[in-house]
Amino acid sequence: MTHAGECLVRGTGDLGVVIERGAGSLVVVDTTKHTSLFQVKGLGDLSHASAVYSRDARYAYIFGRDGGLSKIDLLCGILVKRVVQGGNSIGGAISQNGRLIAVSNYEPGGVKVFSADDLELVADIPATRISKGKGSKTVGLVDAPGQRFVFSLFDSGEIWVADLSNPRSPAIQRFRNIGRQPYDALISPDGRYYIAGLFGEDGLVLLDLWHPKQGARRILDHYGKGEQKLPVYKMPHLEGWAFAGERAFLPAVGHHEVLVVNSRDWREAGRIQVHGQPIFVMARPDGRQIWVNFAFPNNDTIQVINTETLKIIKTFKPGKGALHMEFTPRGEEVWISVRDQDRVKIYDTHSLELIDSLPADKPSGIFFTARAHKTGL
Numbered sequence: 001m002t003h004a005g006e007c008l009v010r011g012t013g014d015l016g017v018v019i020e021r022g023a024g025s026l027v028v029v030d031t032t033k034h035t036s037l038f039q040v041k042g043l044g045d046l047s048h049a050s051a052v053y054s055r056d057a058r059y060a061y062i063f064g065r066d067g068g069l070s071k072i073d074l075l076c077g078i079l080v081k082r083v084v085q086g087g088n089s090i091g092g093a094i095s096q097n098g099r100l101i102a103v104s105n106y107e108p109g110g111v112k113v114f115s116a117d118d119l120e121l122v123a124d125i126p127a128t129r130i131s132k133g134k135g136s137k138t139v140g141l142v143d144a145p146g147q148r149f150v151f152s153l154f155d156s157g158e159i160w161v162a163d164l165s166n167p168r169s170p171a172i173q174r175f176r177n178i179g180r181q182p183y184d185a186l187i188s189p190d191g192r193y194y195i196a197g198l199f200g201e202d203g204l205v206l207l208d209l210w211h212p213k214q215g216a217r218r219i220l221d222h223y224g225k226g227e228q229k230l231p232v233y234k235m236p237h238l239e240g241w242a243f244a245g246e247r248a249f250l251p252a253v254g255h256h257e258v259l260v261v262n263s264r265d266w267r268e269a270g271r272i273q274v275h276g277q278p279i280f281v282m283a284r285p286d287g288r289q290i291w292v293n294f295a296f297p298n299n300d301t302i303q304v305i306n307t308e309t310l311k312i313i314k315t316f317k318p319g320k321g322a323l324h325m326e327f328t329p330r331g332e333e334v335w336i337s338v339r340d341q342d343r344v345k346i347y348d349t350h351s352l353e354l355i356d357s358l359p360a361d362k363p364s365g366i367f368f369t370a371r372a373h374k375t376g377l
Contacts, residue, residue, distance in 0.1 A: 022362030038077025053372035055098035109135025140185025152182035244287035251278035285331035326366035337363035
């Protein structure tokens with residue numbers, strides 16, 4: 001492993017970071033050579049951390065659960081700057097032009113927007129107040145074309161679209177009464193559709209960002225209605241939705257199912273019975289396979305689904321705490337964090353066999369620099 005501060009002279013296209021949730025650190029990795037380059041410490045509570053990248057893919061911005069926002073130099077392996085901008089944070093996004101970083105907060109509620117250059121506060125967008133001094137939790141924050149950020153308000157049942165064309169004076173469009181407790185959301189790869197999941201009731205909510213005046217509408221309004229639900233051990237991550245051709249694949253809340261949706265009309269097209277409650281449902285970049293991991297107590301298992309036949313083609317067990325998956329940019333490999341083994345395991349997506357592994361301290365999120373050029377990631 002290279003010593004921090006010994007800056008590398010190389011491209012960043014095959015780099016990434018692995019979050020070490022227990023240690024409050026991350027490891028910068030080389031996805032071509034399967035090596036660790038740097039460990040960066042002092043990043044606070046990373047129990048629910050996520051990352052986005054600058055347009056040149058040199059800098060990673062890490063969103064910590066404790067409200068910390070950290071800027072990491074991948075080529076030097078150093079923490080450039082860290083600010084604690086809230087009390088309990090749940091993710092963030094980078095703007096279309098790469099100049100703004102937005103962070104969504106449980107505490108105090110709302111979204112704060114920072115300069116990507118120096119992490120100085122640019123805008124503060126308080127959420128709808130639900131009690132004295134307390135704003136609604138904000139979730140499902142994504143970037144959208146047109147210098148916009150879109151997010152959901154868990155407690156007040158809303159979707160907001162914030163236009164940051166003038167960063168010092170955001171223009172907010174509010175969509176109210178969308179449903180009970182939107183818990184997470186995603187944006188389609190083309191940046192057109194924003195879809196929020198509902199924890200308080202069955203179904204999801206879709207907002208067409210090309211035609212926002214049509215308002216938010218319900219889709220899959222009765223999936224699971226009337227069926228006996230299982231306890232929800234961990235909320236699915238809708239940012240792990242898979243889009244493959246004209247189908248979308250998503251985790252069903254409280255069910256051992258992956259839902260199949262026709263992305264032309266957003267109607268249910270099928271269900272796939274799986275090993276447990278799915279967390280991430282992710283497509284290989286060519287759309288030929290879907291890889292699924294699961295909540296406790298089935299979090300030692302991964303299943304692979306063929307998107308043509310909708311059949312499970314392999315079930316295997318990387319180990320307890322298989323928390324996160326990340327495909328290399330063209331999809332020849334998938335990296336899987338196995339928290340309870342302190343390993344990241346690397347699988348060939350053609351042979352479906354283990355080909356390598358790397359040590360990491362209680363790894364969770366894995367984020368590669370290819371995300372720098374994708375909307376919503």
